[in-house]
Every structure is written in C-alpha cells, then in structure tokens.
Amino acid sequence: MDIIYLTEKLFQHVLAVTPAAAVLIVMILMVRKWFGARISPRIVYGLWLLLIVRLVMPWSPPSVFSLWNAVPDKVLTGAVESMKASPAEQLAAITNSSPPVPRLPLLLDAPATALVSQGLFAFFLVWLAVAGGLMLLYLVSISYWSYAVHRASRKSAVALEGLLDECKRHVGVRRSVGIYQTSLVHTPMMSGLISPRILIPEGLIGKLDTQDWSSILMHELVHVRRWDVFWNQLMAVLLIVNWFNPLMWVAYKRMREDQELSCDSRVLEHTGRLEYGRTLLKLTEWTQAGYRLSWMSWLPTYYAGKKSMTRRRVEMIKQFTEGKRVWTPLVLLGLVVVIVLTFTEKDTSALPLAEQEAVFVSPAAGKINVRFAQEHPFISIAGESGTPVYASAEGKVEQADYVPVEGNHIRIAHSGGYVTLYSHLEHIQVAAGQRVRAGDQIGTIGSTGHSTGPHLKFTLLKNDSPADPLKWIYPGAASPAEHDFGTVLKYKNKYMGNASNLINLNQKLPLGDVSKTFQLYPEDRIAELNFKETPVNMDDREFQQAMLYSFTANFVLIDNLDGMRWNLEGRSYYADRSSIEQWFDKPLSALQDPPEWQRQVADRLSDDEWVERFVGENIQESRPGKK
Secondary structure: OOHHHHHHHHHHHHHHHHHHHHHHHHHHHHHHHHHOOOOOHHHHHHHHHHHHHHHHOOOOOEEOOOHHHHOOHHHHHOOHHHHHOOHHHHHHHOOOOOOOOOOOOEEEEEOOOOOOOHHHHHHHHHHHHHHHHHHHHHHHHHHHHHHHHHHHOOOEOHHHHHHHHHHHHHHOOOOOOEEEEEOOOOOOEEEOOOOOEEEEEOOOOOOOOHHHHHHHHHHHHHHHHOOHHHHHHHHHHHHHHOOOOHHHHHHHHHHHHHHHHHHHHHHOOOOOHHHHHHHHHHHHHHHHHOOOOOOOOOOOOOOOOOHHHHHHHHHHHHHOOHHHHHOHHHHHHHHHHHHHHHOOEEOHHHOOHHHOOOOOOOOOOOEEEEOOOOOOOOEEEEOOOOOEEEOOOOEEEEEEEEEOOOEEEEEEEOHHHEEEEEEEEEEEOOOOOOEEOOOOEEEEEEOOOOOOOOEEEEEEEEOOEEEOOHHHHOHHHOOOOOOOHHHHHHHOEOOOOOHHHHHHHHHHOOOOOOOEEEEEEOOOOEEEEEEOOOOOOOOHHHHHHHHHHHHHHHHHHEOOOOEEEEEEOOEEEEEEHHHHHHHHOOOHHHHHOHHHHHHHOHHHOOOHHHHHHHHHHHOEEEOOOOO
16 A cells, blocks of 8 residues: 555544544533543543544444434445545546646546545645644654753752652552653653653752652653553644644643643542642742743643643642542443444444445456356456455455455445455455445455465355446446436536546446546546456447447536547547537537436437447547558
C-alpha cells in the first residue's frame, strides 16, 4: 500500500469516528459538570482514555443498541459509490472545466480503490495540508525538546534521590526514574516515555521541606506508573489529525486538567489534605514569584497549569472524601451505557431485507481471465503476488484461514443474504468475527491451495446460490439491451472535470467491466477511454450497440462533455455532442427522462439498420494506416 492510500484510509477513519467522538466528548463534559465533585477524578480521567481508545479503534462491532441505529442507513453509506476513485481521479476533479487549465492530459487509472469521497476532496486537501504542517511542527518540537532535556539532564538532584526511591516504593513504580535540575521548566514535571525523568526547576531545592518534596515526587511518579506521557503524546497526535473538530481541542485541555486532578487524588491516599494543599500553594507562590514563560510552553505535551488550575486542584483536595465511592457504581453503569452507544455501529442484521442494499466494489486490480459460468460459478482476477485484495462490500468476516483446495481463504457475510468468498490468497489480514467496510484491505493475491499461478478466485453467493459478481460490481457487464438506464441517473453532473463521477458512470455502463484507463482534456472538454483489453463474448453488433448506448448516455448525463473517444487495440472511435444532438433533433437533456430514453434509445437497439446508421453518421472510426 502506498502513502496516498494510507493517507486516504486515515482520512476516512477520522471522518468515520468524528460523530461518535463528538457524542462521547459531550457526554464526558456533562459528567464532569454534573458529577465532577461527586466522583473520583480518576474515573473522569479514565473516561478521556476511553475517548482515545474510541478514536483509534479500527472497527466497531454492530449492536442493536448502537446510537447509529437512529441514523438512516443511506446517510451512513452514501459515500460508498465514490470509493473506487483513485487519488489521481480526485486530482482531476478539482480542475473542473470552468477555470483555464494547462493543455495536458490527466492520466487516470480505473477501476481503482481509494477512500476519499469526491464531494470531500477539497476538504481532504485542506485537512492534509494542515495536519501535515502540524505534525511536522510537532515532531520537530518534540525532537528538540528531547534533545534539550537530554543536554539539561546533567545536573542531578542528588539531595532528592533517596526520597525518590522511597516514594517509588509507596506508589509502586519499579522503572528507573531519573531526577534532574534544569532551567527548562518553572514547575516540577515528568518527561520521557522510554527513560522517564523528573525535571526540577533550578533554585527550588531548599525552598520546600521533605513532606512537600514527598508529595511532589509521588505526584510525578503517578504519571510514570500510568504511562501518562504515552497517553498525552497519543492524544496530541489525535488532536492533530482531528484539528478541524473544536471539541477535540476542548477535550485535550480538559483531559490534561483531569489527569493532574487524578494524580492529586492518588497522592492524597498517602498524605493529608492539609499538607498537600499547602504544598501546592507553596509551589504556586514560588513559581509566580519568579515566573517566566518557558519556550516550550506552547507544545501540546507541555502542561504546567495556571492559577485557575491550581485553584481547582486545591478545591478538589478540600472536597476529597471517601464518600465519593457511593457514586462510583452509578458512574460505571453510565459508562457501560456510553460504551454500548458510541463504541458500536449500526446493526444491519436488524433491518428489513428491503433496506439492506449491498453495494459492491472491485476486490482487486487485475485482468479478469475467467468469467462466471455455470461450470465455474466464480470469476478469476489475475495479478501479481502481493497485490492488495479488498472487501467487496461491508460485512462481517465469517472465516479467515487455510482450507484444502482453496488455500488461504476468506468468507464475508453481507446484508441482504450476500456472501463473498476470496480464495488462493498469499496473506490474510483479517480475522473471523471482524467487521470490514467496502474497500478495506483483507489480504493479498497469491497462489495457495490448488492453483497454477497468482490470482484471486472471487465468488459471490446470493441466498447460498452462486451469482455473477460482475453484474453487482459492474452493472455495465450487462448487455446494452439488458442495461437499466435508471441506475446511472445518479451520475448526472454539470462538469466532465468531476473525474470520480465520470469514471463511476462508465463503470456502470455497457463494457464497464472491461479494464481501462481514463484521460481527461478539460480545456477541450473531451474524455478518452483507453481499453486495456479487447471486449470478449461480444460480436460486432453488440459492440455497436454498446458504443451507441454509452456515448449517448455520457452526453446525456454530463452537461459540458463535448467529445468522447474510445481507444482499443488497433482502432479508435470518436463521437461529439453536437452530432448526436442533431441526430435526435432535440436537447439531449430530454433523454434524462427514463421513459423517453427507453423510447428513443433502448427500444431501438433491436433495429440493426437504425444502429448501423447511427454509428456510421455519429461515431468516427480510425485505424493505423486507415484514411
């Protein structure tokens, strides 16, 4: 998988979890507001860790209690049709055709699998630019901070090393923890993920007594024991990739606050409230007296707190009582409800069959060398070993292991009684019970089992009976006479520069199952289809019908498409809008009405003389050496 594919997968994941994350953040903020003084700060902090887990979860189990069962199914799956567009297709889309562009062809591979919706591509570019810039700044800053801490960690706080060992025993920390004096910080803090260090401001030693230092060191050691640096850095990365979500910025700040409060509550188990409160006030007075803003204070991982935070910590210490445990079971019960509502996805198995419309995408790139037939009810896609294999539709993995004859084999159940089978894989990248979305990589093409070469054997079952996968993946595999024009009306568009739409349209028209690439010439408003293979099982009569049908459909549905060319091996065909419009003697937009299309085009395909005249007068053929 290349970097573009991985980036698009990340973008799709971010968009997919954003609604659930927003709901979970609001719920946590409500718990903080209504029950914050009644429950342990450690429970509140644990809620933020649940948010992190939810944000990184690659998939969610279905549940009839999921919050998303209240959302219409079409809202959740509306972007599936655009999942076949490659990154290059998305790039072509932004050229549109209104502004002037260089007179260069845009080479587009299709079909291909990518996960960025055409309607969101402009936002994808903005998201990628901002997230990339923030990530670069973050990595540079963290690297420099680590370098600065390493250089500064030369003046060991020898006077506190014995007390540190004693505090480690109290807190239960077995890791090696260093303690150093430095001018990098103005308040004690913990730094370092692999080699934790407690950093003490220069000049602070001698200002506090042993009890004060014991409380401070235990507080920092709690951070070490809970691996808070790891959670902080992970949350900072999640904040960067979710920069567009204002709730994430609120969540990050509140999580850091609750992290400090939860450490305080842990320290209070080993010291008195009055003593610990005095320690905080002493530390605050010393910090404010010689306060200077650290050059690293703007970093996401740097958190020293402000006066308002100190007041909140002191207030928590005043209210710290064992009675809060009474509220803990209620909060934990609410936590279970939150997990069920937001950690699960829509349960499609509970939907009426009519609502379960499976949408399929191509499982792999390659040449179809075996087509569906009664004697072999599957298709075979030839490709190089290691070529990605994708889930053809959303569903649940029922089987993922090695079986005799089929080799490495995956079985996925989909809504509506559909099942897809993927055989002879080189590698399996999913497990039984896992939920997958259309376009998720599940394995790679191989030659395991009874196989003579690397290929994917792909089988589609409908209610346990074999069905031709091409008619679901590519409705265009149907002959022109059998094609349903109503299925492509959704691809009506003003601009031929909308590459994803144009490609999806031609995948659903006759010959849509034949591998091809696209070239767009936006300045001339011409689309060019370069067929990688010659259509099989189609005589000249059916080929003429397919050209007539597809050329006309493109001009009818794409408003500003002026010309289209098909390039096959040794021959080329070209048609333009004006010629076909003159043929029908009416605006082509009139043919967008399905009954009118049926009368003017579909019903006349059986008239061989009419088809030949149409092709002869409207479609220009050229061959090498032909004049």
